[in-house]
Ligand SMILES: *[C@@H]1O[C@H](CO)[C@@H](O)[C@H](O)[C@H]1NC(C)=O
Ligand SMILES: *[C@@H]1O[C@H](CO)[C@@H](O)[C@H](O)[C@H]1NC(C)=O
Ligand SMILES: *[C@@H]1O[C@H](CO)[C@@H](O)[C@H](O)[C@H]1NC(C)=O
Ligand SMILES: *[C@@H]1O[C@H](CO)[C@@H](O)[C@H](O)[C@H]1NC(C)=O
Ligand SMILES: *[C@@H]1O[C@H](CO)[C@@H](O)[C@H](O)[C@H]1NC(C)=O
């Protein structure tokens with residue numbers, strides 16, 4: 001009788017253990033995963049949704065300008081001396097307008113950015129500061145003309161003389177405010193027929209940095225005003241309600257599933273997210289984190305560095321690597337980003353670390369990392385000095401929360417350059433040295449504000465409890481089983497095999513526990 005009872009107890013506790021194992025290794029993780037998915041997916045019911053639609057805090061948009069301090073000497077053939085001025089700090093607000101939900105678990109939206117100057121963060125600098133920078137539009141017009149119709153360069157230069165008043169050197173003296181947002185006026189009214197040609201080309205190409213003036217007689221050139229209050233898109237993004245690992249992937253931009261700028265389908269791929277959301281990376285973070293950057297018409301990626309800690313939280317750290325902007329000799333995959341000859345000195349392709357934006361923006365701009373970080377050292381030799389890169393200041397990186405994929409902190413940095421090219425027959429360019437000339441660089445950063453950090457930490461703590469509950473559940477089941485084994489033993493109802501195994505019971509239970517732990521860790 002007693003033996004029967006304890007055998008019953010043993011059987012029940014064995015079932016209990018199996019149930020506990022099932023729950024701990026499969027049930028609870030599944031529930032937790034689906035809860036996380038519910039919170040991160042792009043759906044009005046999710047916790048992240050409102051923060052994704054309208055960023056609760058502005059990004060910090062900093063601009064550093066390269067002031068030319070020896071303009072006259074450069075015209076005479078000296079190496080450029082540059083003085084980096086900045087940061088000029090802006091707050092960048094981001095808001096998405098949802099156009100609708102589409103096939104294949106996607107959402108379609110427009111993205112609007114608003115820039116507001118932040119005098120407090122800018123400190124003693126002012127938007128009224130005057131700087132001398134490379135005359136971007138002037139160089140752009142001449143480079144394009146030289147490429148299209150080399151014979152006409154001299155004539156075009158005459159036209160530019162009317163367009164740009166007081167043409168003496170390839171530099172522009174300008175207020176920060178005008179260079180960034182308000183615009184520098186370019187005149188399209190004049191006798192010269194070549195002037196019509198240059199203006200006509202601008203009217204048809206519509207470079208983003210050229211805003212037609214209200215009277216229709218010219219243009220305003222500015223680096224960022226086209227980004228202020230203009231909606232870009234539509235973007236089509238995966239919502240992650242079906243497969244959370246697809247969350248945030250950009251499927252199409254402006255209705256196209258790939259870019260048209262580059263030479264082959266590989267480089268034209270839209271890869272990754274818009275850098276606002278990433279899928280939870282769990283225990284197997286991808287080696288590369290892709291983001292699609294419409295400004296440069298391509299996807300870029302950061303490489304996995306490893307686990308890190310930030311804001312007292314565990315994070316996964318990614319950092320931009322050399323290969324993203326490598327020359328084709330160093331990374332064959334980048335071959336299709338080489339489209340046009342951009343310099344008389346180079347072979348129709350990129351130098352290490354330089355991306356030709358002409359196919360993308362319709363203007364011969366060159367993108368690099370700030371101060372030519374991770375780029376060919378040859379580029380630095382062009383300068384008299386003072387612009388050596390520093391990883392800490394010029395790097396691009398992101399810290400992700402591994403559990404939710406939320407960006408804890410991230411910075412994206414990019415420098416815009418144009419070639420200063422020696423051209424015979426153009427008085428302003430007759431004696432200059434040819435090289436890649438920087439104009440400015442931007443530092444666009446975001447970090448999770450403390451309130452949201454708290455929120456995230458709380459949900460992590462909750463997860464910690466759930467995790468603990470799994471092991472408590474398992475331990476209890478094991479203890480009960482052990483108790484039942486002991487009871488069974490005492491009652492003498494132990495079958496022969498069990499008597500023999502009694503001494504081995506503990507190690508077996510321990511081994512089961514280890515096995516389960518391994519299983520859960522490996523697929524968690
Ligand atoms: C930029 O350099 C010029 C000299 O080329 C100087 O006059 C000007 O004050 C500098 N601007 C700033 C903001 O330091
Ligand atoms: C949805 O996915 C299928 C298969 O991948 C594809 O053929 C179809 O074009 C997609 N639909 C849209 C609207 O993207
Ligand atoms: C962006 O546009 C808004 C509205 O026109 C304006 O108030 C703001 O000053 C602009 N930002 C900058 C930096 O010029
Ligand atoms: C052009 O230069 C001349 C002499 O250097 C000066 O008097 C004139 O004001 C300048 N014009 C403009 C529009 O800057
Ligand atoms: C540079 O461009 C501005 C207008 O964008 C013009 O006023 C200035 O004279 C130009 N200088 C040269 C050398 O092209």
Ligand SMILES: *[C@@H]1O[C@H](CO)[C@@H](O)[C@H](O)[C@H]1NC(C)=O
Pocket residue numbers: 266267268269271299
């Ligand atoms: C796009 O992503 C795929 C898969 O992750 C990768 O193999 C490919 O190299 C990426 N393409 C580009 C242009 O980065």
Ligand SMILES: *[C@@H]1O[C@H](CO)[C@@H](O)[C@H](O)[C@H]1NC(C)=O
Pocket residue numbers: 339340341344346347348
């Ligand atoms: C680029 O220029 C070099 C020499 O200047 C020439 O040999 C090469 O064919 C050009 N490549 C392209 C793509 O135009």
